[in-house]
Amino acid sequence: MLKNSCSINTNNQNLLFQGIYHEKGKYQRNMCSYKEGVTILNISKEILSIQRLYSSGRISAEKAFREFERMLSEIAGFNSILFGKCQKDRVETFVCFDSISKPSSDLVYWNITQNLASNIVRAHIDALHRGEVVVSKETIQLDDADFVIDNFVLFPVFLDEGQEGFLLLLNTDTEALLRNEEVARLIADALGVVYLSEQQKGISNKEIGQTKKEELLDMLVEHSSDVIALFNVDWKPNYLSPSIERVFGFDRKQLMTPSFFEQFRSGAREFKKVVVNGVEKYRFSHHDVAGEKIWLESVFDTLYNSEGDIHGYFAIIRDISEELEGNKKMKETLEKEKALNEMKSQFISITSHEFKTPLSTIKSSVEICNIELERQLSKHPSEGKFRKHFNRVNSEVDRMNSLLVNLLNLEKINQGIIQVTVKDKKINSYLRAFLEDWVEHDTVVFESSLPDGFSYPLDVSLMNQVMTNLVENALKYGSRDRHVIVGASQDEGRLILTVKDFGDGIPVHEQEHLFKPFFRASNSNKYDKGSGLGLMITKKFIELQNGTVRFESEEGEGTCFYLTFPLA
Known part of the structure; x- marks a missing residue:
């Protein structure tokens, strides 16, 4: 929020509060309406306390600004607050801004609001020079925005010789502010003192900081694989980073020659605008010094001077040939x-x-x-x-x-082309009919605790393949001396069908792979070979009917598969 970071200038602070103590009696007679029984002197002490905390480093400048903002909000509510510095007849910078309804990340709101504030300051710059408070109750409808400014109050802020600031409150209680004008002015001037202190410390460190920043920037630019370029308003190069030689193979000094660069620039072909992660970029082809075709991606931005006029262009260009290839x-x-x-x-x-x-x-x-x-x-x-x-x-x-x-x-x-067609089936009747041949040959036993009239929606075609896979596996890998048991029951709102054998079981370390395609357990080699697809298909067919499949297996004891369907 602040441009620099620094300690407080106590000389400015003393100047600010000289008038307060000099005319103490006068201010005591002007009671503050926002806190009953609180005098101007009390408020001055609160301001001074905040500034001392700031000067001692116990709170930051941003925290001090927030405290002053709080004091203003106790005088009169407001939607948005903007504090900044003027330069002649315009706003030079916005030092801080805040809103009760809009976050600082709302770029659209703050862009429109800061433009509005600039216009307000420009329109009333003479009043600010005279030290007057400007109050407006005129409604302002902002273009391309979903909010309206019903009123504003603009306070002058004296910063230093030749420097003036302003404090602007939007959509505020103008009557309350006017009743407490002196308090508001004190708070506005306190904002100015903190800003000046930050600015002065920043100036003292500016040369060192600027040198470090320039060294860092130079290092980044010199070693960047992307081409970084600055152009004047006529698109003639003012600067080209060394990487341009690596990308194109041409000598950088040669490219800086306007006539050669114009010829070089005309070689760009196949321009195409693209949007990558929300950023608008341009892709185009060119040729390097050897005549090889290369593809480039660029981002352009416009540079403005202090008067708001275009004075050049900035570009970052990247070779994307390998990426596209x-x-x-x-x-x-x-x-x-x-x-x-x-x-x-x-x-x-x-x-x-x-x-x-x-x-x-x-x-x-x-x-x-x-x-x-x-x-x-x-x-x-x-x-x-x-x-x-x-x-x-x-x-x-x-x-x-x-x-x-x-x-x-x-x-x-x-x-993904399997069609599922479910129909209500009486479970006991369905399973008895399906298992009839196996039951007659005394290889399978059917056990059910379901009432005979119990029905559930199933796809018979899919269920026939599921039950065939499970029963045939149980007969193949199960004990020759014991029956395969097929069961049906319900428990806790679920229909449960089971197929249990008493064979060798599945090794523990292989159980996690059981439903993978073409998997066969290591102890199944002594049996007839299968495709290794049946259980994977079984699982998928049950899931297509909103069911689940699980199993329990113990080596030497056998395996039991559980098909579970929700009843709700």
């Missing part, structure tokens, strides 16, 4: 990957469909041969061998079909 290669890589994925999807789809037809034919033929063989058992003494091979072919066809179904389901999941 990297983006191009990345885009090409992504396009190739996309094409490969599309080819993979197409291959899986075509291959799966093409395999299913001959597999279906083979399976049908094997089944017909099996039937014919059973009719003529006495005529074929090698019936056992035939049946063994028929069963083997039949089993492999089933495995191939299962693999193809899983591959098709995996591809549908990847493409």
Whole structure:
């Protein structure tokens, strides 16, 4: 908020308060209406106390300003306060500003408000020179803004010989301020004392600080990989950073020659305006000294003099050739990957469909041969061998079909094209019908605590594949001496379906990978090979029906899968 940081000048402070003590009796007769029973002398003591805290370094200048602002707010409420320094007939700088309704980060509000304050000060500069307070109750509608200035009060602030300041309150209680004009003037002058103290300390350190700043700036500019350039109003170069030689290869002194630079500048091509992270930039192409094409990105800003006139331009230019080339290669890589994925999807789809037809034919033929063989058992003494091979072919066809179904389901999941159609199903009836063949062969037991009329919305097609995967896995990896148990129950507002086997279980260190595609537990090698896709598909199909899947497994004891669905 302050331009510099410094200690207080007690000489100025004494000058300010000379008049207060000299005419003490007079001020005592003017009671302050904002605090009952408080005299001008009391207020002067409060101001002096704040300044002593500031001069001793116990509070900052900003804190002192905030305390003075608080004192003003106790005289009369206001929306915004601005304190600054004048230069001839205009505002030179705003030292501090604050608002009860707008944060300092609201650049739009403060830009408009400071422009308004500048106009007010300019319009009433003669009154400020005369030391007069200006009060206006005229409503001001600000252009392109959603707020209105109903009134303002402008106080003159004496800073030093040849220096004047001002204190401007917007949308304030003008009557209360006028009743307490002397108090307000004291506070305004106190603001000026703190500002002068900051300014004087800043001047004493200015040369050292400026030298350090210039050295730091020079170092940053000299070592910057970006080109930093300053131009006059005719776009002739006043300064070009050394990095321009690294980017273009041309000699910097040569580029500073107006005629050569004009020819060089005309080589810019393919201008395009872009917005990067909210910042407007320009991209264009050029050629380096070797004739190689390079791409550049630039940011421009306009420079103004103290009179508000344009006196030049500032530019930062960066070589983005490698960045664009990297983006191009990345885009090409992504396009190739996309094409490969599309080819993979197409291959899986075509291959799966093409395999299913001959597999279906083979399976049908094997089944017909099996039937014919059973009719003529006495005529074929090698019936056992035939049946063994028929069963083997039949089993492999089933495995191939299962693999193809899983591959098709995996591809549908990847493409996000699985359609979910739920219908209310009576759970007990559905599971009994689904498990009927296994129950008849005495390999599966169904246990349910649900009432027979209990129903739940399910997608039967998806659930059939889920239950097939879980039951067949349980039969494959479970104990040959014990039944697989399929259960149905409800608990705490949830429908729970379970599939439990009493097999080898899953090793603890492998359980986290169970639902990953193509994963098979290390202790499953002694069983028929699977695709490693079934459990991943099971999990996805249950989640598509708003359910969850979890499992419990212990080596040597078996595994139980839990399918949970919310009832609410």
